[in-house]
Amino acid sequence: MRDFSRSLPMSLLRAREAVMRQFRPSLREHGLTEQQWRILRALAAIEAVEVTELARTAFLLGPSLSRILRDLEARNLIERKTAKADQRRSMVSISKEGVKLMASVAPNSEAIYAEITRRFGARKLAELQDMLGALEQSLAELGSAEEASAEE
Amino acid sequence: MRDFSRSLPMSLLRAREAVMRQFRPSLREHGLTEQQWRILRALAAIEAVEVTELARTAFLLGPSLSRILRDLEARNLIERKTAKADQRRSMVSISKEGVKLMASVAPNSEAIYAEITRRFGARKLAELQDMLGALEQSLAELGSAEEASAEE
DNA sequence: CGCATTCACTTAACATGTTAAGTATCTCCC
DNA sequence: GGGAGATACTTAACATGTTAAGTGAATGCG
DSSP, rough: OGGGGSSHHHHHHHHHHHHHHHHHHHHTTTTOOHHHHHHHHHHHHHSSHHHHHHHHHTOOHHHHHHHHHHHHHTTTTTTEOSSSOOOOOOEEOOOOHHHHHHHHHHHHHHHHHHHHHHOOOHHHHHHHHHHHHHHHHHTEEEEEETSSSSOO | OGGGGGGGHHHHHHHHHHHHHHHHHHHHTTTOOOHHHHHHHHHHHHSSEEHHHHHHHHHOOHHHHHHHHHHHHHTTTTTEEEEETTTOOEEEEEOOOHHHHHHHHHHHHHHHHHHHHHHHHHHHHHHHHHHHHHHHHHHHHTTOOOTTOOOO
């Protein structure tokens, strides 16, 4: 069997960890996890979104998002109100405090990103992102590959 | 601020998820998580390893590994014995049952990997892996970037 | 030797990942 | 208009990620 440490999943995992290791300390100082930061960033770009749409944008599963939103709301970093037209949906938006927190984290975050870009090379970075996108595309139609064996 | 869905961490996350989504159902049928599978694969390649070394190979943090080893041992998929020379260290190895389980999972797993390779292209895959390795290298010296602000 | 320090893990505590089940609301169609 | 089915979440339960603290065994050095 192929040396698994050279497998694609491991390469992706290690690469991502190498990148995230740069950001985590800074986020941590502001009391934010990587996922909470993703949510705030996603919210900063728009007026308000439904939870399901936010899950897609921040690439989080529903249950994770539910928990995190509950916590972020308790910390007054976001706001929620149920949609008028459909009581099932709730519209989420970033609060004034949330915006303030983002403003205090963003410069450092940008600096780190810039340093990563500098080290790896802007061109190579763009190329890498293209390939990652292409990989995603290649596997998109495959879905979740349930053809393994017979299940219910 | 840059559209975060196009950031490097998100690209890496989505790409990895697209890949892992292919494998998870198959592993799940055999009662294995992705991490448990990584450990078995790492163990299959050698006689026995220390826990710390295994953590490095399987790219897991100590605490996660501790828990998983406890569970895998309870399921008789691995074996442990403390090293003679140093009572602190314990040597971990895969059991006969573990080998058998691997044999039942591996074919499917290989087939999935082959399909991914086919779809994305073997050459592009190799290229991507090279870039991921290079990215890791670029950030290796950076360590964990504690220069954000003053902490102990 | 003796004991402070280091080392190899393990536990603890809290946050998220993942799947399944639950709840309230809405839609559609008879 | 009313009930079956779909939708938009939320809760539950268990596994892992992540940092800090704990434990027992080795090491170094005065």
